[in-house]
Amino acid sequence: MLDNVSRSQILNSNYVSSMPSPRLSTTIALIAIAGCVIYFVIGFYVNRNSDVSLRRAVAEVQNEEPERARNALKWLLWYQPDNPAALYVTGLSYLKQENMPAAITFLERVAVNSTVYADARTNLAAGLMAERQWERARTVLQEFVSRNRDSLIARRMLSGMLLTEFRRREAVQILTDYLRLPSHDGFPLSDRLTLLLDLLIAEFSPPQAMLCLSTLEEVDQIKPSQPTVRLALGQCYWKANRIDDAARLLREAIRENPLDPRTRLICAGFFIDQSDPDAAERALWGGSEPSTPETHESMQSPERDDRFWELQCRIAEFRGNYERALTQIEQALSIQPHNREYESRRARLLQRLKR
DSSP: OHHHHHHHHHHHHHHHHHSOOHHHHHHHHHHHHHHHHHHHHHHHHHHHTHHHHHHHHHHHHHTTOHHHHHHHHHHHHHHOTTOHHHHHHHHHHHHHTTOHHHHHHHHTTSOTTSTTHHHHHHHHHHHHHHTTOHHHHHHHHHHHHHHOTTOHHHHHHHHHHHHHTTOHHHHHHHHHHHHTOTTGGGSOHHHHHHHHHHHHHHHHOOOOHHHHHHHHHHHHHHSOOOHHHHHHHHHHHHHTTOHHHHHHHHHHHHHHOTTOHHHHHHHHHHHHHTTOHHHHHHHHTTTSOTTSHHHHHHTTTGGGSHHHHHHHHHHHHHTTOHHHHHHHHHHHHHHSTTOHHHHHHHHHHHHHTTO
16 A cells, blocks of 8 residues: 555656646746747738838849749748739749749639730730640630630630641631620721731731641640540641641541540541541541441531531542532532632532532
8 A cells, every 4th residue: 555655656656746837837928928928919010011011022023033032022922822912923933934844833823804814815825835734735725715805815825825736727816806896896906917817827927837837846845635635636737738747647546535625536538638538527526437326416516617527528539429429519618618628629519519
């Protein structure tokens, strides 16, 4: 029993000795309180002078001092990590240094409802393009144009990307939509003239294959596995008469995306150009039989595309079925009237049918 008592006394004495003294506890509490006070005082000062910090950071970016700009904003971003202007200027500072990954990280965090959102998105797209993240850059621009329809710079960037991918119709549509905006008459004359010049080039003088080849090859080499880039590269090889390279990429494209309407149209055009109507038909119908209900359902969107019917016409004409070919080219003309190429093909078919 004495042993138990003595053991208890020893344990209690050890517990008491391990407890901090009242003076130490008071000191720790005071330090904690002082730390909180200092934190909130600094925060109050930083928040109150946020405009000053932002103006200073903008000036440093303009003076080619990106690191100083970030130093001017580091405390503001500590207390306001979602401050859109601070995020935007920090992103610009990294763009100045060509540190694209860091620039992208900050620019993509800028809030949609902020006043700097428009500039942030266009600079984000530029950073993504510099990083060769081509598909992501195009997605950013497409989403931005749908939200901010009067952004000329975004439309010009997007139309340029589409032309490089041989998507001339989409590029022209992006530019003509700008001309149809109700506010178009209020835009500066210089903007309207710039847009008209872009539209003229897109409509009548789009970039040739050899001008796009180096860009597409570089994008594919640095950031591979971008399906639309590889599809465009296949088209580029086709137009540059590098048939083996084109066949490799386009067969890969139709195998990986058999239900993508644009992929089907492009690959079918390539195969019929190589005098292979069977491969063209398989590509056009996504590898299925044209008569199956599932295929018909999947083809609803391409059937509204005049190019679908023009390709059907070429396949039928290659097989000598001129009556069917005539019906299909007339269907294409009903979707896109006055197309000179379609009119010429229709006239040739009428001659073959002695009509």
